[in-house]
Amino acid sequence: MKPAKYMNPYLAGFFLGLLLLATIYITGRGLGASGAVKSAVVATVQTVSPEHTQQAKFYDEYLKEHQNNPLKNWLVFEMIGVLIGAFISGLISNHLTFKLERSDKIKNQTRVVAALFGGLFFGFGAQLGRGCTSGAALSGMAVLSTGGIFTMLAIFGGAYMFAFFFRKLWI
Amino acid sequence: MGPLVPDVIGNELNFVVALFIGIAFGFILEQAGFSTSKKLVGLFYGYDFTVLRVFFTAGVTAMLGVVALGHFGLLDISIIYINPTFLWSALIGGIIMGLGFVVGGFCPGTSFCAAAIGKIDAMVFIVGSFLGVLIFAEGYPLFENIYKAEYWGYARIFDTVGMSQGLFAFLLVMVAVGAFWITTLIENKINGKPNPEFSPMRLYVILTGIAAILAFSAFFMPDLKEKYLKEVEDVSFVKSYNLKETTSDELAFRIIDDENNLQIIDVRSLEEYKKFSLPKSQSISIKDLFGKDAKKILTVNRKMNVFLADDELMERKAAVIADKLGYEGISVLKGGLDAFKKEILNFKKPAEIKTRWEEDEIRFRLKASKLLPQLIEQNKHKIVPRKKSKRILGGC
Numbered sequence: 001m002k003p004a005k006y007m008n009p010y011l012a013g014f015f016l017g018l019l020l021l022a023t024i025y026i027t028g029r030g031l032g033a034s035g036a037v038k039s040a041v042v043a044t045v046q047t048v049s050p051e052h053t054q055q056a057k058f059y060d061e062y063l064k065e066h067q068n069n070p071l072k073n074w075l076v077f078e079m080i081g082v083l084i085g086a087f088i089s090g091l092i093s094n095h096l097t098f099k100l101e102r103s104d105k106i107k108n109q110t111r112v113v114a115a116l117f118g119g120l121f122f123g124f125g126a127q128l129g130r131g132c133t134s135g136a137a138l139s140g141m142a143v144l145s146t147g148g149i150f151t152m153l154a155i156f157g158g159a160y161m162f163a164f165f166f167r168k169l170w171i
Numbered sequence: 172m173g174p175l176v177p178d179v180i181g182n183e184l185n186f187v188v189a190l191f192i193g194i195a196f197g198f199i200l201e202q203a204g205f206s207t208s209k210k211l212v213g214l215f216y217g218y219d220f221t222v223l224r225v226f227f228t229a230g231v232t233a234m235l236g237v238v239a240l241g242h243f244g245l246l247d248i249s250i251i252y253i254n255p256t257f258l259w260s261a262l263i264g265g266i267i268m269g270l271g272f273v274v275g276g277f278c279p280g281t282s283f284c285a286a287a288i289g290k291i292d293a294m295v296f297i298v299g300s301f302l303g304v305l306i307f308a309e310g311y312p313l314f315e316n317i318y319k320a321e322y323w324g325y326a327r328i329f330d331t332v333g334m335s336q337g338l339f340a341f342l343l344v345m346v347a348v349g350a351f352w353i354t355t356l357i358e359n360k361i362n363g364k365p366n367p368e369f370s371p372m373r374l375y376v377i378l379t380g381i382a383a384i385l386a387f388s389a390f391f392m393p394d395l396k397e398k399y400l401k402e403v404e405d406v407s408f409v410k411s412y413n414l415k416e417t418t419s420d421e422l423a424f425r426i427i428d429d430e431n432n433l434q435i436i437d438v439r440s441l442e443e444y445k446k447f448s449l450p451k452s453q454s455i456s457i458k459d460l461f462g463k464d465a466k467k468i469l470t471v472n473r474k475m476n477v478f479l480a481d482d483e484l485m486e487r488k489a490a491v492i493a494d495k496l497g498y499e500g501i502s503v504l505k506g507g508l509d510a511f512k513k514e515i516l517n518f519k520k521p522a523e524i525k526t527r528w529e530e531d532e533i534r535f536r537l538k539a540s541k542l543l544p545q546l547i548e549q550n551k552h553k554i555v556p557r558k559k560s561k562r563i564l565g566g567c
Contacts, residue, residue, distance in 0.1 A: 001425075006210075006221070007199075007202040007203055007204075009204075009225045009228070010219045010224055010225075010228050010351075010378065011269070012199055012202055012203035012228075012475055012481065013203075013224055013226065013227065013228025013232065013464040014223040014224050014228055014229070014232055015199050015201070016199045016200075016225060016228075016229035016230025016232075017190065017229040017230065017231070017233040017236070017262050018232060018233075018236070019195050019196060019199060019230075020229060020233040021232065021233045021448075022192075023192050023237035023239075023477075024173075024233070024237060024246070024251055025175070025240060025246055026173070026174060026175045026176065026180065026188060026192075027174060027175070027185060027188065027189075027563070027565075028173070028174030028176055028251040028252060028563035028565070029191075029251070029252040029258025029563050029564070029565025029566075030252065030565055030566075031192070031196055031280075032280075032565070032566060032567045033278070033279035033280035033283065033298060033567065034279040034300065034304070034417045034566035034567040035303050035566065036279075036567065037279060037297070037300050037301055038304050038308075040301060041301060041304045041305050041308060041560070042308070045305075045308070049505040050533075055450065056213035056308070056309070056311065057311055057312065057315075058307075058308040058309075058311035059308060062510065063241045065564075066218060066262060069554055073511060074185065074189045075185065075189070075567065077186045077187075077189035077193065078189040078192055078196065079193060079203070080189070080193060080284055080534045081189065081190040081191060081192060081193020081194040081195075081196065081197060082192060082193045082194070082196050082197035082200070082280065082283045082284060082287070083193075083196050083197060083283055083286070083287040084190075084193070084287075085194035085195060085196060085198035085199075085200075085201070085287075085316060085387075085500070086197035086199025086200060086201040086206060086283070086284040086285075086287035086288055087194060087197075087200065087287045087288060088194070088197075088198060089197065089198045089201035089202050089288075090201055090206065090287065090288030093201070094204065095201065095288050096288050096289055097288065097289045097290070098289040098291070099289065099290065099291060100206055100259075100290075100291040100292050101209065101290055101291075101292050102292065103206060103209070103448065111292055112295050113191045113453060114275060114276070114279075115208075115273050115275050115276065115292040115293070115295040115296045115299060115559065116275075116295050116298060116299040116302075117271075117274055117275065117299060118271045118275015118276060118277065118296055118299060119213060119271065119274075119275050119276035119277070119295065119296035119297060119298065119299020119300040119301075119302070119303060120302050120303040120306070121267050121268070121270045121271030121274060121275070121299075121303060121304075122267075122268050122271030122272065122273070122277070122278060122279060122296075122299075122300050122303060122335075123271075123279070123300030123301065123302065123304045123307070124267060124304070124306055124342060125265065125266070125267030125268035125269075125270070125271055125303070126264065126279060126301035126303075126304075126567055127262075127264070127303070127304055127307035127308070128260050128263060128307065128314060128317070128318060128549045129260055129261055129263075129264020129265050129267075129268060130254065130255070130260065130261070130264070130266030130566050130567065131254060131258070131512040131566045131567035132268060132277070132278055132279045132280065133226075133268070133278040133279070133281075134278070134280040134567070135254075135263075135565070135566050135567035136254055136261075136265075136566065136567065137226075138226060138229060138233075139252075139254070139565070139566075140254040140490060141231075141233075141234055141343075142230060142233035142234050142236075142237055142335070142553060143228035143234075143237055143251065143252070143253050143254070143314065143327075144234060144237075144327050144328045144329060144339065144340075145249075145253045145254040145255075145325070145326070145327065145328065146323060146326035146328045146330075146331040147255055147256030147261045147323070147326065148253065148261075149259075149328045150253040150256070150258070150261045150262055150265065151254075151261045151262075151264065151265040151268075152173035152265070154178065154261065154262045154263075154264070154265020154266050154268070154269065155263070155265045155266075155268045155269045155272065155549065157265070157266070157269065158266035158267070158268065158269020158270055158272075159215050159269035159270070159272045159273045159318065159489035160215055160269070161266070161269065162269060162270045162274075162525055163212075163215035163216060163273050164196075164271050165543060166273045167216065169273075169274070169276075170209070170212050170216055170276075171216050171218070171272075
């Protein structure tokens with residue numbers, strides 16, 4: 001069976017917008033993603049070295065906000081949903097694979113290193129910027145937050161700024 | 172009035188809601204093609220602007236929806252999560268994320284989406300983001316200064332740039348639509364052929380028209396808080412606004428009579444309210460009249476809501492806003508609390524009495540001036556300032 005075509009981007013955007021609106025109406029907060037990674041980091045450090053989480057301010061503050069249970073976080077549940085939802089979509093549209101996707105011009109190792117460092121920068125930046133493309137940029141635009149819109153401009157502006165230097169990875 | 176959490180939907184149920192919202196989120200991202208890094212970075216090299224289309228369409232759809240819900244009083248904007256603005260961390264963090272985007276080919280949400288359908292590069296990206304968060308967490312004392320610098324509060328972009336909400340919303344939609352047209356032209360040029368997805372041009376002309384109309388509607392859905400607070404600055408407008416008045420005698424009588432449907436809405440500051448307040452009164456600031464908490468108080472059935480402040484003008488300002496917001500049973504205390512104190516609480520018997528009617532009034536006032544202080548004293552221990560709904564925490 002051939003993989004199904006992707007949805008029209010404007011239609012997908014419209015649905016995503018309605019979902020975001022419903023999320024704000026129901027929960028009073030927007031969508032997010034990187035916060036779930038933060039929960040996982042805190043949970044891991046807490047398991048490996050509980051004393052360390054009490055000494056280091058970052059973990060201490062986070063654990064206090066979450067009654068010592070870092071995984072009991074809205075975004076953790078939401079991201080579990082994302083995995084399920086994306087899998088269902090991949091299943092019905094025949095997109096399921098198991099492969100390392102890369103440009104034909106680069107080696108597998110290059111792609112792995114780039115993906116690792118890309119993730120590292122994004123994870124770090126999302127902490128500094130208090131949210132990623134979902135939590136800060138998209139949800140911030142929906143509520144017309146100055147910080148969210150500045151972050152959005154910086155993400156896309158930054159990406160265009162660096163795009164030239166990393167063009168060999170993609171084209 | 173939204174948000175439904177925590178009153179209608181409890182905090183525990185909210186986690187179940189999160190799961191279902193996530194499922195829809197992941198499904199839409201995957202259907203849009205956000206599970207492939209090649210498509211995601213396309214906009215930075217001009218060969219595929221899917222990300223821009225999906226992102227901007229979603230952003231303006233939700234934004235117009237929030238504007239509309241706020242205008243029609245269906246969503247309490249004062250307690251939903253507005254991403255706080257810390258200028259430097261927003262900009263620097265954003266630029267670092269941009270770097271991560273072109274190097275890694277994903278953002279956190281899309282990497283989960285791609286990993287779910289088996290993309291190994293996305294799984295590696297997630298490991299990388301885990302390390303990135305860990306580095307930030309471990310080095311937090313080093314970054315804390317920049318992380319917390321230049322705090323602008325819960326700033327809204329239209330205030331920051333000095334526009335009305337309507338104008339900004341309109342311009343944002345127009346910029347999005349303009350970007351859609353231009354990037355489609357760029358995309359066709361770079362790929363050397365028109366994109367088959369966009370062949371029925373007429374459809375897109377119609378959609379652009381619809382978007383323009385929706386954008387224009389933002390002008391007719393101003394932020395009511397901003398609008399009404401400005402309107403009541405006009406003293407002559409407030410003075411001539413038709414409002415029911417309650418006299419000091421009537422109010423005193425109803426308090427003494429312990430009337431159940433009487434409710435006094437005290438719009439003075441919370442400190443003043445705590446120091447001295449009448450029985451059957453609730454404290455609400457004028458700004459809070461727009462929110463969810465005020466709605467709970469003011470929509471109790473068959474209540475008579477008497478607005479109270481030191482002077483009548485202040486009462487009128489609040490009452491005008493309440494009336495415009497559609498609340499019923501509104502009236503103001505004639506002459507304000509100042510008159511009430513003079514005519515009732517500190518009432519002194521005048522030297523001469525002219526008419527029979529005046530005699531009755533004086534008799535009542537003398538009686539009330541003895542009774543009311545006792546009632547106020549008894550009421551003192553009942554004064555518990557309302558629990559105010561807190562702003563919901565969100566973000567990543």
